[in-house]
Amino acid sequence: MRPVERVALRARFGLIQAARVGWYASQSYSGTRLAARVGQDLPPVPKPVIEAEAGVPDRAVLLSYVRDLLLRDLENIENGLYPYPRDEPGGLAGLVKRRRLYLADLPNIIRRRATRSHQEIEREASGRPRYYMQNFHFQTDGWMSEESAALYETQVETLFLGAAAAMRRQALVPIADLVRARDQRHMRHLDVASGSGAFLRDVRRAFPRLNIIASDLSEPYVAMARGAIGSRHGSGAIVAAAENLPFADGAFDLVTNIYLFHELPPKVRPLVAAEIARAVAPGGRVVIVDSLQTGDTPELDGLLELFPQLFHEPYYRSYLTTDIAGLFTDAGLSLESMWPAFVSKVFVFRKPQGG
């Protein structure tokens, strides 16, 4: 890249990412104000109990972590590991529309939080595990509707001050490394618990010829993930439980999984780790991104304590002290690297040859 191109790229990246973070931070602020107004007519929410010495970091501290993450993101782009981030779907009009939908639904979430209602979904006859059929994060319809799938990414970006996409992009770094040495047309990638597919949209842009399979337990989310991947031959999206993947042993060169383990009951986590380890081929990679855990970044420990007190996250506390790397090494993989990315953490595992 010529120096003048580098300067232009940095200026564009800086401006757009600052605007993006500002947009979601202001959305989060509007949400807080709305919560205070709506909450006046609801039972009071218990005051959060925080034991971490540093308390809950203020917004300036959080923004400094977001800045560090974005600088790393920029460095990865400049090093050619993945392309410049895509534009927001639908441009500014799309953002405005999603902000309206987000704020229109927020009073429902605030009511559920105040009344501790997290079981508003019909569980019988769904064919899904009981632990899954809850209003995670107090979200409307849990995972079970098109409306929930359409709102999900906006809710996540608002929670993470616009940094969710950049945190997920960290997973592209080891994928770039793997793809560099291989012909991507002959590589199979499985993404487990894909959600609405925001990460896969970035994977598709970075590695246009990769064969990508998305899987998730929610039909509406799978439908969105299918749209994110596109219609390339050898790619697709299916409804499947992470603890019972309908694929042959070693069927994939790469398996990714983002933000699932913190939502699984402790007994299910080793089952999912074993399934992922089974599905990846010897010599292949597994890339996991999930929440930071207690002690990873002590300044943020208070935030990790706050999260499950504000949102319905029934298994998050146990996640905070679970040895995630141990689950995968017990399943036969070896840990290659692990690093924090703001409030997330990336794990890269390898399946030994002959494993």
Ligand SMILES: C[S@@+](CC[C@H](N)C(=O)[O-])C[C@H]1O[C@@H](n2cnc3c(N)ncnc32)[C@H](O)[C@@H]1O
């Ligand atoms: C927090 S979202 C993460 C989605 C996406 N990977 C992302 O980066 O945002 C958790 C996702 O896991 C899915 N999920 C939860 N339990 C699952 C299970 N046992 N098997 C498959 N998918 C599951 C949910 O439907 C939801 O889409």
